[in-house]
Amino acid sequence: MKHRWGPKTTFEHKTERQCERCGMIKVSRSEHEGGRDRYWTEFYAAGGFDRIEGEGTPACEPAEQAA
Numbered sequence: 001m002k003h004r005w006g007p008k009t010t011f012e013h014k015t016e017r018q019c020e021r022c023g024m025i026k027v028s029r030s031e032h033e034g035g036r037d038r039y040w041t042e043f044y045a046a047g048g049f050d051r052i053e054g055e056g057t058p059a060c061e062p063a064e065q066a067a
């Protein structure tokens with residue numbers, strides 16, 4: 001399942017978007033280093049504290065809704 005990314009929040013060196021389904025946070029970072037710009041993306045579990053390791057975009061796995 002693909003994430004449904006919400007509105008972008010822009011900071012000085014990064015932007016954040018949160019998935020409206022599973023709460024995962026996608027962080028796009030940029031840094032000026034050694035005369036050139038670097039860009040990379042990180043993913044954090046809902047809450048924003050636990051970085052998700054691995055290649056590519058983690059799957060969208062919404063938490064079970066309480067019935």
Ligand SMILES: [Zn+2]
Pocket residue numbers: 002003004019020021022023024059060061062
């Ligand atoms: Zn998601």
